[in-house]
Amino acid sequence: MNDDGYRLCAHRDLGDMARQLTDLSRRVFGRYDGVLVPSEAHRLWYARRPGMDGMLSTAVVRDGQVVAGAFVTVADVRLGGTLRRTGIIDTVMTHPDHRRRGLARRVLEAAVDGMRTRGLEAGLLYTVIDSMPYRLYESLGFRGHTPVCYMRRIQPIATGRDLPVARRADAADALRLRAFMDAHFGGHDGYLPMDEALWRWRKLNRPPELPAQVWYLETGGRVCGCVTLCPAPVVGHDEESWVITDLALEDAGDAPAVGALNALLDAIPAGAEVLTLCPRVERDLLRTLAMCGFEAVGEDEAGMVLPLSPAVESALSTPPPRWYVAVESAIGV
Known part of the structure; x- marks a missing residue:
């Protein structure tokens, strides 16, 4: 004292x-x-x-x-x-x-x-x-x-768009979705490998008032995209917002990416506020989000790193080519 x-x-x-x-x-x-x-x-x-x-x-x-x-x-x-x-x-x-x-x-x-x-x-x-x-x-x-950057859109009304069909994940899907995420984000700085304990904490063992839905797309029997949707009460927002986390899309060009993202978000009710965080270095993802109606709002956040070893000190000398945001550390979900 x-x-x-x-x-x-x-x-x-x-x-x-x-x-x-x-x-x-x-x-x-x-x-x-x-x-x-x-x-x-x-x-x-x-x-x-x-x-x-x-x-x-x-x-x-x-x-x-x-x-x-x-x-x-x-x-x-x-x-x-x-x-x-x-x-x-x-x-x-x-x-x-x-x-x-x-x-x-x-x-x-x-x-x-x-x-x-x-x-x-x-x-x-x-x-x-x-x-x-x-x-x-x-x-x-x-x-x-x-x-x-903090990004936002209001979920549009479904208009009979010709979208891929997203599936909601169940317990049997966990292993291959974890493998897909690890492969997709494996080259991203900031990423925490998705082991079973982290998967269960993030996706399953949550409070009833903070549920999570995992949705995914597949082609030819393999996963090609996934997302977690978290309806949650957010400060400054009158109604429940839907927070996007762990969004992973295969690189397939603008039109397929837009269709895939809209399909993954199709479960969100029309008129709901949708929020996500996107690193500025993820230019393709930023473009896809913008093409789907997301806009940057508020001030940018920064992923700040404290080097405690010579290796990390050296790693900070250049900006990361890819970055993953652990949304629970920024928004709380």
Whole structure:
């Protein structure tokens, strides 16, 4: 404990105070347009994220109240073309009544020190470019590595379009869909290989109020496209939004890609808001989204990387040719 009465505490040691993380996130993110509406069910689900580390995830406590915190997930993430043990940091927050005391810096410094001690090679997080948090992360050694844009469309009314037929995945489809995603995203920096634990957490073992639907396309008996659709309450949006994650389309030219994307999204009700994140380096996907009526909204986010090894330091010398966004670390779904 410092002389100012604030003490660092690992999430694992919070005990009954852990429920306060939900209240804190409501205070901090309840007015952040575009992020998931905080809830206790979401916090409990997120705490079960594969690799979520209860020791590296840190809070600041004062007088029995959690007033700042951050989550850290340890995972193998592709950076510089190689899987590297990485600390994924998200949900960095400080109670409004306790700001301007350097608490977020304390939390992050503790997390980064722990990551170095563990021998991790990198840190990774997402935040709005040139924002106050962005500048804080820069001061800690994080580098803006790739810009990511927030995209939106209103789901059109079906007009009898001649589209491919998408199928909703069931348990029997999991293995080949995981293999398709690993093959499709295998060359993307930022990607976490889709093992069984991550698949089950992202797609199956979710709170009832945050369901996920996995849809896919196939041709000649093989998968050629897939997407996960997550209806979710989003801050600043009056009605439920549909968040697209893990969108993977085979390269087949503009017209087939547009048809494939519209087919994968066909289950979304007409008039619903559809949201996704797309890295700026993914020019073909950006073009396909635009041709399907998506428009960039708000300010770009950045995937920021903290090099903790010479290999990652070298990898950051050039922009990534491809990038994958772990949407749960940016929007929360």
